[in-house]
Amino acid sequence: MWLTLAIVAYLLFALANIGDKLVVTKYKTEPIVYAFYVGFLGIVSLWLLPFGVSWLPLFLFCLSLLAGVAFIVALFFMYKALSLGETSRAVTILGSSSPIFTFLLANLFLHEQLKLNEIIAFAILVLAIILIVWQKEKPVRKKYHESLIFWSVLAGLAFACNYTLTKYLFGQDSFVNIFFWTRIGGFITALVIILMPMARKLIKIDWARPKKKKGLLVLGIQIAGGAGVIMQSYALSLASATIINALQAVQYALVFILASILGYKNPHLKEHLSKEQIIQKISALILIAIGLYLLSLK
Numbered sequence: 001m002w003l004t005l006a007i008v009a010y011l012l013f014a015l016a017n018i019g020d021k022l023v024v025t026k027y028k029t030e031p032i033v034y035a036f037y038v039g040f041l042g043i044v045s046l047w048l049l050p051f052g053v054s055w056l057p058l059f060l061f062c063l064s065l066l067a068g069v070a071f072i073v074a075l076f077f078m079y080k081a082l083s084l085g086e087t088s089r090a091v092t093i094l095g096s097s098s099p100i101f102t103f104l105l106a107n108l109f110l111h112e113q114l115k116l117n118e119i120i121a122f123a124i125l126v127l128a129i130i131l132i133v134w135q136k137e138k139p140v141r142k143k144y145h146e147s148l149i150f151w152s153v154l155a156g157l158a159f160a161c162n163y164t165l166t167k168y169l170f171g172q173d174s175f176v177n178i179f180f181w182t183r184i185g186g187f188i189t190a191l192v193i194i195l196m197p198m199a200r201k202l203i204k205i206d207w208a209r210p211k212k213k214k215g216l217l218v219l220g221i222q223i224a225g226g227a228g229v230i231m232q233s234y235a236l237s238l239a240s241a242t243i244i245n246a247l248q249a250v251q252y253a254l255v256f257i258l259a260s261i262l263g264y265k266n267p268h269l270k271e272h273l274s275k276e277q278i279i280q281k282i283s284a285l286i287l288i289a290i291g292l293y294l295l296s297l298k
Contacts, residue, residue, distance in 0.1 A: 002238040003295055005231045006247050012228030014254035018262065019221035031079030032199045033206045039072040039190030041222050045183035052176045060172055061181065067165035068185020072193075074158030081151035090152045091252070095129040097156030098163075099246040105164040106241045118243055121294035124287050125246040131284035132252045163241045170237035179233055243295065249288045256281055 056064060081090035099122065106112040114122065169178045193199045236244045 002235045002244075003292070005235040006239070006244055007250055007292075009228045009231035009235060010247060010251035011254055012224045012231070013251045014258055016221045016225040016228060017251070017255045018258055019224070029206060030202045031076055031083050032193060032196075033202050034079050035072050035076040036190050036193045036199065036203055038075055038222070038225075039068075039186040039193065041226070042068065042183035042185075042187035042190070044226070045180050045187075048176055048180045052174055053180045054177060056173060056177065056181060060169060063165055064169055064178060064181035065185035065188060067162055067169060068182040068187070069189045070158050070162040070165065071182070072186045072189040074155050074162055077151050077155035077158055081148055081155055084148045084151070090148055091133040092130055093149060093152035094156045094159075095133060095248055095252060096126055097153055098159045099126050099129075099242065099248065101157050101160030102163045102245040103242040105160055106167065109164060110168055110241065112240055112242060114240060114242065117294045117297050118240065121291040122242060122246045124291040124294070125249040128249040128284045128287040128291060129246075129252055131280055131287065132249065132256055160245070163236065163245050166233065167236055167241035170233075175234060175237050179230070246291075247295075249284075249291065253285050253288050 055061070078090075078094060081094065084090065103122065166178070166182060169182070172178075194203060232244065
């Protein structure tokens with residue numbers, strides 16, 4: 001069950017990623033602004049109040065808010081890395097570092113023990129992530145390249161912290177209660193962002209732009225992303241944080257497939273791939289299939 005949930009969640013994330021790419025490239029939204037929007041929409045979790053939401057002990061309450069903060073901070077770091085232009089390099093570093101950080105944190109703090117088939121699947125999926133997103137790009141200035149690595153690694157670490165904290169919390173209280181309070185943590189982060197003068201200025205500028213199409217796109221992204229987060233979170237409550245994180249490989253594969261299909265109609269999504277790159281990505285898809293098969297074994 002958890003594997004199916006995770007795969008569907010990453011399909012929804014892939015759809016959201018396609019929308020993210022349009023928002024960031026076509027509509028030129030600043031990273032801090034987009035992180036604000038995502039965090040602010042955490043208030044929608046108030047609909048969960050009648051379904052078992054209650055106060056947590058102080059320690060768990062603080063950890064839940066911290067997990068929500070880590071998620072929004074991770075998004076900001078990710079958008080910051082992506083805004084530097086070299087998307088494939090940034091996503092490769094983020095996508096491969098996050099599962100590794102999660103593996104280390106989960107072993108250190110959660111004492112997770114993976115089975116042999118899960119360890120092999122984990123390694124295969126991390127390799128698939130690198131293959132699916134890596135492509136040669138023009139040489140960059142050393143300082144610029146270091147900045148991209150810096151933001152990408154920070155994003156990977158922040159996502160790993162979010163995964164590890166959330167996995168721990170799901171073992172302490174109900175799924176609905178923990179999910180609610182982590183979303184509230186994201187909402188509080190958005191309130192902190194809007195208190196920053198520069199961020200508030202950028203949000204006002206972005207809000208003043210014509211936004212009929214963009215507003216619908218952002219709404220669609222959040223619906224897909226929100227449903228994906230619920231499914232991913234429930235899968236995380238049932239399975240290893242390390243494995244759920246490594247299954248990002250499915251998301252990247254689906255982004256590649258969807259972008260290839262939709263790119264014919266939208267130039268912002270089109271990727272110009274060489275024969276070598278196509279073979280590389282197909283190889284990654286095969287590795288993902290092998291990884292999923294290994295995870296399906298009991």
